[in-house]
Every structure is written in structure tokens, then in C-alpha cells.
Amino acid sequence: HLRFLARGAGSPQPRHALNPPCTAMSQSRPRGVAKWAPGDTAWVEFDAGTYKCELVSLRYGYWTVKWDNGDEDHKTVDEKKLLREAPPKRAKTEAECFVCAALGRTNLDKSQLMCYTIGGVRRHIDLCCALRASTPDVPKQEWWGNLERKGAWPTCPENRVCSTDPCFEPYVVDASNLRDEFVYRDVLKARAAAQRFAGRAPPYDCHRSSASLWRDQDRGTINGMRALRELAAAAESEGLSRGEIILWGAVMYRLINRLSTFSRWAAVCYLRKKHDDDWNWKTNYEAELYGETPDEAARRTAVSGSSLLGRLTECRDKWALPEVKDVLDGTSAACTVRLPRPSEISDFVAFVAIETEAERGVMTAEHQSGAGRKAVCKMLPKLAKKKRLSALSATISTAPDAKTALDALLGVSAVGPFFAWQIFCDLASVAAVEPDALPGRVIKDSQTNYALFGPGARKGAYLMDGSEAAYDVLNDDQDINQEEALARARAIVEDFPAALRRIGLEKEWNAVANGRAYDLEAAEHNLCGWYGVVPGRIRAAAAAVGLHVPAKASSHSVSSSARAGDWRPNPCTDLERKEWLPVLQAGP
Numbered sequence: 001h002l003r004f005l006a007r008g009a010g011s012p013q014p015r016h017a018l019n020p021p022c023t024a025m026s027q028s029r030p031r032g033v034a035k036w037a038p039g040d041t042a043w044v045e046f047d048a049g050t051y052k053c054e055l056v057s058l059r060y061g062y063w064t065v066k067w068d069n070g071d072e073d074h075k076t077v078d079e080k081k082l083l084r085e086a087p088p089k090r091a092k093t094e095a096e097c098f099v100c101a102a103l104g105r106t107n108l109d110k111s112q113l114m115c116y117t118i119g120g121v122r123r124h125i126d127l128c129c130a131l132r133a134s135t136p137d138v139p140k141q142e143w144w145g146n147l148e149r150k151g152a153w154p155t156c157p158e159n160r161v162c163s164t165d166p167c168f169e170p171y172v173v174d175a176s177n178l179r180d181e182f183v184y185r186d187v188l189k190a191r192a193a194a195q196r197f198a199g200r201a202p203p204y205d206c207h208r209s210s211a212s213l214w215r216d217q218d219r220g221t222i223n224g225m226r227a228l229r230e231l232a233a234a235a236e237s238e239g240l241s242r243g244e245i246i247l248w249g250a251v252m253y254r255l256i257n258r259l260s261t262f263s264r265w266a267a268v269c270y271l272r273k274k275h276d277d278d279w280n281w282k283t284n285y286e287a288e289l290y291g292e293t294p295d296e297a298a299r300r301t302a303v304s305g306s307s308l309l310g311r312l313t314e315c316r317d318k319w320a321l322p323e324v325k326d327v328l329d330g331t332s333a334a335c336t337v338r339l340p341r342p343s344e345i346s347d348f349v350a351f352v353a354i355e356t357e358a359e360r361g362v363m364t365a366e367h368q369s370g371a372g373r374k375a376v377c378k379m380l381p382k383l384a385k386k387k388r389l390s391a392l393s394a395t396i397s398t399a400p401d402a403k404t405a406l407d408a409l410l411g412v413s414a415v416g417p418f419f420a421w422q423i424f425c426d427l428a429s430v431a432a433v434e435p436d437a438l439p440g441r442v443i444k445d446s447q448t449n450y451a452l453f454g455p456g457a458r459k460g461a462y463l464m465d466g467s468e469a470a471y472d473v474l475n476d477d478q479d480i481n482q483e484e485a486l487a488r489a490r491a492i493v494e495d496f497p498a499a500l501r502r503i504g505l506e507k508e509w510n511a512v513a514n515g516r517a518y519d520l521e522a523a524e525h526n527l528c529g530w531y532g533v534v535p536g537r538i539r540a541a542a543a544a545v546g547l548h549v550p551a552k553a554s555s556h557s558v559s560s561s562a563r564a565g566d567w568r569p570n571p572c573t574d575l576e577r578k579e580w581l582p583v584l585q586a587g588p
Helices: 021-025 098-103 127-131 142-149 175-197 218-232 242-256 259-274 281-290 296-303 323-329 342-356 372-381 387-395 402-410 418-428 441-446 454-464 465-473 483-502 505-511 520-544 571-586
Strands: 041-046 049-059 062-068 074-080 113-118 120-124
Touching: 041 062, 041 454, 049 323, 062 402, 074 454, 098 120, 098 520, 113 127, 113 372, 113 520, 120 127, 127 281, 127 520, 175 483, 175 505, 175 520, 218 259, 218 418, 218 571, 242 372, 242 387, 242 418, 242 505, 259 281, 259 296, 259 342, 281 342, 281 454, 296 323, 323 418, 342 387, 372 387, 387 402, 402 441, 441 520, 454 483, 454 520, 483 520
Parallel strands: none
Antiparallel strands: 041 049, 049 062, 062 074, 113 120
16 A cells, blocks of 8 residues: 555666765755754655655665565655655545435534545435444345344344435444444354355355455365365475474465465476476476366466456456356366475476466465565565575564564564464464464464554454544544554453454354454454454445446455456355365364
8 A cells, every 4th residue: 555656666776876975965854944864754755645654774765664564665755755644634624424415414523423435425424323334235134033032232224224214314423323333243254254265156145255254264265274284294395394394384375465476386286297307397287287288287276276266356267268168067176285295485486486477376366475575585585585584484483472472473574564464364274273373472462462464454453442533534544553453352252252242243253253262363364354244334325325437346355346246156155165174173
């Protein structure tokens, strides 16, 4: 989200730095303006909002900065874009809730207003009208009625009094109301996941969401665990400990972050093993994977990591057509995925270059590493060196707490807060079968004490305060720093049992949680989704009162995407999960 105006790390040297000193000096600050110094606090205004930072060092007119919210990308900023004070917030004294205005209702206090752009027009809406917006075109589920009888807040369709109903009475939303709504949605997601894996057809919940409550129910995480377990078996042949090679695999897997890349790599490895040593894989593998007469087994392996429908777009792997179409029609198989060994990293980087040149994507369109493909491919060979990998693994394995381990991951080039946390969570998950992946004391500390939040989760945490905070995050795309996000997430985790009792869903939660405690990992995962849910409800409210709401195919969550009604889960996920669960249950 800082990609608009700031110059990223590693960018070409600014043009004026190549000029003689006198020419460069002609662009200096006006007389009478105080000179910036290291340690100063500044603000930088981007298209997406205004961000606070601390100045570290100056070079060629560009400051290296430390962002207050913890972001690791775009660390250099043009000095001319620095502001000494945060720009004033946009006034909203003349605004009114478009839902209340359409229905002739009296507006609440202006502090309850949020602003959101719909079809290029800035619209204001009371927070209660956004949270209680109707959910369109979702068939009533049998179990919803049971929740109605329990007096859940807010009530479920069809009996729910929505904000677009004439009888709805607007109310002031405080942090407790927001927390109840957040927990209510989490219960629905937990129930949806239980029904999904029990074989029930979609829709699973009234949000039409493809996300799971627990991140380890996601296809990417399930296959990451399978791949890390397989990789651990190669530790001895690579001259590494199991903890070291699992750490390597977790960093590799999350920074590439695209399952089909590793199923294609598995296919290439199969072909290399099939042919003799004289076979030139770099010039011949494409014909056997993508040619008119491909190798049947290799092609099947390559396609196994693709999906016909993603959350944001239709099939991203066009090369996998037409076979990938058969998956949703019942011809499914568990994905074959293989992570490159450290000794294979040069070949893997060459493979990535070939696939990229042929416009077959190797990194995901979602949750992308801000460093980019080139930076990741430059970093991985350095990490593959035993001395570097062993040192990083030693720091993590001896860490007294989660923060120490996460700080070590943040020291890896191309790893920012979001991916550091994803890598950490992968290590924590696989530790159930590979104890050397992460110490138990560190995992325990991460459950209730310390976590690291990406931009989406921080903004979701920002929304939890409601009122002015909710307005800011949607109007100006503001977020908060790690400490504030962590404090709010801790409060959610601590209050979760009480919230279940307040909304009358304690029994329903216990029925689907199987004794699993709601922790910071779950809070981070679901706060990110929460940031996507609220705009989706605003759009639903706009449509209900007759405003034009154009399709938003690039929505972060499928619940507000134009393709929400078309989405179906990949049945391969069920097969992959069934393969993984016995391994998990067997333990180390």
C-alpha cells in the first residue's frame, strides 16, 4: 500500500544524484525551512493515505525511513515529500448516512459516519447501517434457525432486522458491539468449515466467504505442511538439521506463495529423474509439460497445484487448461508439491526465469512479497548457504519468546511483517509433527502474548474501535502500528469467551471448535478478513437502497466479489486435508 509515491529499496539512483553538486543543490529546500535530521518524525502522504515515519539517514535527497506501522517495504522517500505535521482529516460535517437519507430517517452523530467510495462517488454511512446491512441472495440454512432461537446478536437472515428495513432504528456502535459482531462472524466461519469438510454443499454461511476460520484449513497452508514434512526427510542428504531445512522450506514456500509453482517444479524433478544425466532439462522440459504431446504423468503433476477459480480471478494458470476444468466436475486428486532443496536453488531460480519469460506466473497475485520476484530470487541463494541458514535457525531455535524469533525472520531480506508472521505460523503448525521447527515456549508465547500483523490485519484491528477510527481506515486507508494492533488483538482473544456468552453462541462454538482455543494466530487471520467484510456490507447497503454499485472483481474477499455466486471450493483441498490429518494425528 506504499507503492504509489515512495521509491522502493534497490531502485535506480535518483536522476539528480548523477548531476554535479551545484545542479543538485538547486533543488534544495527554500530558505527559512528547518533542515531535516536523523531521528525526526515525518509524515508522507500517499494516494492510499498518510503514514508516519522516523528519519534514519539521507542519501542523494532520499531519506531512509522507519515506518511507524512496522512496514518493511519502500524504506526510501524523497525529502521533498516529507511533511512535518499530519494533514488534517477530511471534514465530514456536511455528510449524512446515505441509507438513513434514502429512508427518511434521522442521522446519528457525525462521529458514527464512515466514508467509502462506490462507483467513483464518495458515500457516507453510519457504522450500524454498514454492520446490519442485508446479505443478498443466500439460501437460508437449516442451522441458522437454531441460532435465531438462541438470540444471537446480530440475528441471522431471514428474521434479522437489517439497516435497510424501514423499522430499523439506528444505534451508536461502540467497541463492544464491534467485538460481538466480529466474534459472531467467527462462529459462522467455524461452523462453515465444519460443514464443508463434512461434505455439505455451499453456501456454508451467510457471508459466502471462501476463507476458513483457522489458517491451517486453507489449501495453501495444508499443502505447505505436506511439503515441509516431505522436505524434512532430505535434511541428512543436504547436510542440515531437520530444523534448518524446515526453516529454509518455510521461507521459500511463503515468499513464492503460489502452489502451482511447486507442483510444476515437482513435475520438472520427475522428468529429470526419468531421463538420463545427458538430458538438458532447461531446453526440453517445456515441451513435456506444455507441448502438444506432453508427458502424461508430468503434466498431471504440474496441473495438480492449479485451481480453476481463485478468490480474485478466474484460473490464473492458463497453461493448466483444459485439464483443470475437470477438477470441479469430480476428476480430482491431491496436489503433488515439492520444495527445492538448498542444493537445487540455482536450478530453481533458472526454472523461475524460464516460467516468467513464458508468462507463466510463479508468484501469487494475492499477499505478494513487496520485494518482488527478482529480490526474492536474489535472496534465496544467499539463505541456502549453510552458514547463513544455520545461524538463522540457531537464533530461532534458542529464542526465549515469539518476538525474538520474529525479529530474526524480519532480518531476512525480502521478508516484511506479513510474511514473517506467515512463515512463523507455518513453523508453529508443522512443529506438531516436526518438533525442531519451533520451540514450544515460543509457540505458546505467540498464542496469547505476541504476534506480527500485516496491513490488512492492522486495519481490521483499527476498525474494532469504531467511531472515528472506522471512518479513518475506510476513508483514508489508515492503519495502526504493531503495538496498537497487538493490544486490540489481545483484547479480542481475552474477551472471546465472554463475547460468546453475550451473543448466546457458546454452545455452538464448542460444537465446532473441538476444544481448540481462540488465539492470536486466529485473531490476526480473521482481522484481515474483517477489513474486507465491512466494505462489502457497505456495498450491499448501497445496492439495497437503489444506488448503482458496479462489480468489484478485484475485491479482497469473495463475499464482496462480483464472482461470489460462482465460487466453489476446490475438492482437492478435501483430499489433501484427508492425507495430512493422519500425519498430524500420528505426531512426531
